[in-house]
Amino acid sequence: MALIGAGGMGFGNARMAVGLPGVKxxxxxxxxxxxxxxxxxxxxNDVAVTRDYREVLARRDVDAVIIATPDHWHYQIAVDALAAxxxxxxxxxxxxxxxxxxxxxxxxxxxxxxxxxxxxxxxxVIYHKTRExxxxxxxxxxxxxxxxxxxxTALGAWQYSIPPDASPQTVDWERFLGPAPKRPxxxxxxxxxxxxxxxxxxxxxxxxxxxxxxxxVALDALGPTVVFATGGLRYWKDGRDVxxxxxxxxxxxxxxxxxxxTLALRVNFKxxxxxxxxxxxxxxxxxxxRAGASVVLSKTPPEAxxxxxxxxxxxxxxxxxxxxxxxxxxxxxVTAEGLRxxxxxxxxxxxxxxxxxxxxxxxxTAVRSRKPxxxxxxxxxxxxxxxxxxxxxxxxxxxCRWEPQQMLAS
Numbered sequence: 001m002a003l004i005g006a007g008g009m010g011f012g013n014a015r016m017a018v019g020l021p022g023v024k025x026x027x028x029x030x031x032x033x034x035x036x037x038x039x040x041x042x043x044x045n046d047v048a049v050t051r052d053y054r055e056v057l058a059r060r061d062v063d064a065v066i067i068a069t070p071d072h073w074h075y076q077i078a079v080d081a082l083a084a085x086x087x088x089x090x091x092x093x094x095x096x097x098x099x100x101x102x103x104x105x106x107x108x109x110x111x112x113x114x115x116x117x118x119x120x121x122x123x124x125v126i127y128h129k130t131r132e133x134x135x136x137x138x139x140x141x142x143x144x145x146x147x148x149x150x151x152x153t154a155l156g157a158w159q160y161s162i163p164p165d166a167s168p169q170t171v172d173w174e175r176f177l178g179p180a181p182k183r184p185x186x187x188x189x190x191x192x193x194x195x196x197x198x199x200x201x202x203x204x205x206x207x208x209x210x211x212x213x214x215x216x217v218a219l220d221a222l223g224p225t226v227v228f229a230t231g232g233l234r235y236w237k238d239g240r241d242v243x244x245x246x247x248x249x250x251x252x253x254x255x256x257x258x259x260x261x262t263l264a265l266r267v268n269f270k271x272x273x274x275x276x277x278x279x280x281x282x283x284x285x286x287x288x289x290r291a292g293a294s295v296v297l298s299k300t301p302p303e304a305x306x307x308x309x310x311x312x313x314x315x316x317x318x319x320x321x322x323x324x325x326x327x328x329x330x331x332x333x334v335t336a337e338g339l340r341x342x343x344x345x346x347x348x349x350x351x352x353x354x355x356x357x358x359x360x361x362x363x364x365t366a367v368r369s370r371k372p373x374x375x376x377x378x379x380x381x382x383x384x385x386x387x388x389x390x391x392x393x394x395x396x397x398x399x400c401r402w403e404p405q406q407m408l409a410s
Contacts, residue, residue, distance in 0.1 A: 002027035002062045004053045004077055006035040008160070009091060010068030011042070013118065016360045017066065017089075018043065023364065026061050029053045031172040032190070034163050051172045053077055057084040064114070064367055067091060070199040072180050075100040082111035087367045089360070091118040092213075093205040094380035098388050098409050101381040105407070108377040116363045116373040117380030121214040123362050124355035129295045129347050130218040130282060138297055139284030142219065146264045146281040147211040150271035157236050157244060157269040158194040162187050188239065195240030197391075202242030203267045204229070204390040211265050212383040213375070214280065214291070220257035223382045223404030224250035229390040235270035244269035248390045265390075295347040305329035381407060 003014045006028050017023050027048040028039035036049035048059070056062060057080055064087035067077050075095050081088050088108075094117045095101050108115040121127055134142060151157060166187040173185045180198040183189075193199040194206060215221060231246035247266045254260040271277065279292035287299040308325060310318045359374075366373040382404055389400040389409060401410045 001025055002029070002056045002059065002065045003039070004029045004056060004065055004067050004081075005069035005073075005091075006030040006039050007068065010066060011035075011038075012356070013066045013068055013089065013091070013360070014039075014043065016354075016357050017364070019357070020361060020364060027056045027059055029056050031176045032163070032166065033170045034165060051175060054080070057081055057086060062086060064089065064363075068118075070176075070193045071096040071201050071205060072199045073178055075104055076179070078104055078115065079107045082107050082113050082115065085111075085113065087114040087363075089116050089118055089363050090380070092380070093201050093209045093384035093387055094377065095384055095388075096201055096205070098385055098392075101385055102407055105377045105381055114363070114366045114370070114373055115377050115380075116359075116366065117375045117377070117383075118359065119210055119213040119375060119380070119383060120355040120359040121210050122217055122375040122379070123359040124214070125349050125353065125358075126291050126293075126295055126355070127214045127217045130280075130289055130291050131220070133289055133295070133297055134218060134282065134284075138287065138299070139282065139289055140286030141259050142261050142282055142284045143259065144262050144264070144281075144283040145215055145219075146266075146283070147215070148266040148277065148279060149207055149211075150268045150273065150277040152269075152271060152273060152275060156276060158192055158240075159236075159238070160192050160194075162191045166191065192240075195236075195238070195242060197241055200242070201388060202391055203231075203244070203246045203269075204248070204387040204394075205384070207267050208246075208248065208265050208390055209383050209387040211263075211280070212386055213379075215263055216379070216383060218282065218291075219252075219261075221252055222255070223402060224252050224263065224386050225402055225404070226251035227386055227389040227393055227400045227402060229393040231394060242391075243394065246390065246394065248393070250386060294349070297345040297347075299344075304332065378407075385409060 001017055001023055003010050003025060014025055018025050025043045025047055028036060029050050030036055031051055039049055040047050065081050066089045068091045069077060071093060074090060078088055078090050095104055168185045171190055176190055189196055227250050229246055229248035231243040233243050234245050236244045245268050250263040252261050252263060279290060282289040290296040310321050362374045386402055389402055393400045
C-alpha cells in the first residue's frame with residue numbers, strides 16, 4: 001500500500017492498515033517534508049517518499065492507496081489512482097463539491113477497481129446492531145433521528161499544531177493549492193486547512209457525513225430529499241470562514257426500507273461542557289435506541305388507554321363520557337408492576353473493539369477477494385452530498401433539494 005496525505009488522519013489510517021496481516025507500506029506522499037521524514041521513522045527507511053502523488057501511482061509495487069489529503073484534492077487524486085489501476089481507500093467526504101460526485105462514481109465503475117470511502121461508522125457493530133433492532137420492530141415505526149457532537153477543545157475545533165520548521169522551503173505550497181484560489185504562503189491555512197472553504201468542507205463535510213453514513217446503514221436509507229441548515233461562527237473567530245456551530249434538518253420520504261422520518265443534526269465546537277459529547281437517538285412509536293459507545297434500547301409500553309380531558313364539558317356530558325369510556329377501558333388496579341420504569345437493554349461492543357480497524361479490514365478483504373466493499377462510491381456520495389448541501393443551505397440561506405436515487409441536487 002501507499003499513503004497519499006500523511007497528516008493525522010493519514011498516519012492513523014496507515015498504522016491501522018499495516019497492523020493487519022499481509023500489508024506493507026511501500027511509499028508515502030505529503031507536501032510537508034517533515035511528514036515524509038516521519039513516515040520513514042514510523043514505517044521504515046525503505047519507504048519511498050515524494051511530494052508528487054503521481055510518482056506513487058506510477059509504482060508497480062503499489063496495489064492500493066490511502067488518500068487522506070485535504071478535501072479539495074480528493075476527487076482528482078482518486079480519479080488518477082483508479083486510472084492507474086490502484087484500489088483506493090478514500091477519506092470522507094468523498095468529494096469537496098457536489099458536481100464531482102457522479103464523475104467519480106462513474107470513474108470507479110469504469111475502472112473495475114475497489115473504491116471504499118473512509119467513514120468507519122459503516123463498518124461499526126454499533127450501527128449494524130441498531131439496524132438489526134429496527135428491522136426487528138424493536139421501537140416500532142421510526143419517525144425521528146437525532147445526532148449530535150459537541151467538541152470542547154482547541155484540537156477538536158481543528159486548531160492543529162504547526163511545526164516550527166514550516167516554511168516555503170519545507171512546504172510545497174503551490175502544489176497544495178492545486179485547484180484552489182492562488183494566495184501567498186500561509187502555514188495556518190496549510191496545517192489547519194479544515195477551517196477554510198477553499199480546501200475543506202467545514203463541520204458538514206467533516207462530521208455530518210459520519211452521521212449520515214450511520215443513519216443510512218441503520219435505516220437502509222438512500223438519502224434525504226430536503227436539506228436545511230443554520231448556525232454561525234460563534235467562538236473560534238480565528239480567521240476561519242466556516243461555522244463552528246451548525247444545525248441541520250433533513251427530510252427522508254418513505255421508501256420500501258423505512259417510513260418517512262426527519263433527521264436532526266447538531267455540531268457545536270464550544271458547548272460549555274467538558275470533553276466530547278456525542279450520540280444518536282432513533283425515536284420510534286414504541287421506544288428509542290440511543291447509539292454511541294454502546295446501543296441502548298428503551299421500550300415504551302403502549303398506552304393502556306388514551307386518557308381524557310373533559311372539564312370543559314357540561315356535567316351531564318362528562319358523566320356520559322365517563323360511562324362510555326369505562327365501558328371501553330375498564331379501570332385497572334395500580335400495582336408495583338405499573339410503576340416500574342421502561343425496560344432498557346444495553347449492547348456493548350467487545351473489549352478493544354475499533355470500528356476504524358474493522359473498516360480497513362473490510363477494505364482489504366474486498367481488495368483480496370474482489371467482492372464489493374461496504375462503502376463504495378455510490379454509498380459514499382449519497383452520504384457526502386447531503387452534507388455538502390448543508391453547507392450550501394447555510395451559506396446561501398435557502399432550502400436545498402436532493403434526489404438520492406439519481407444523485408441530483410438543486
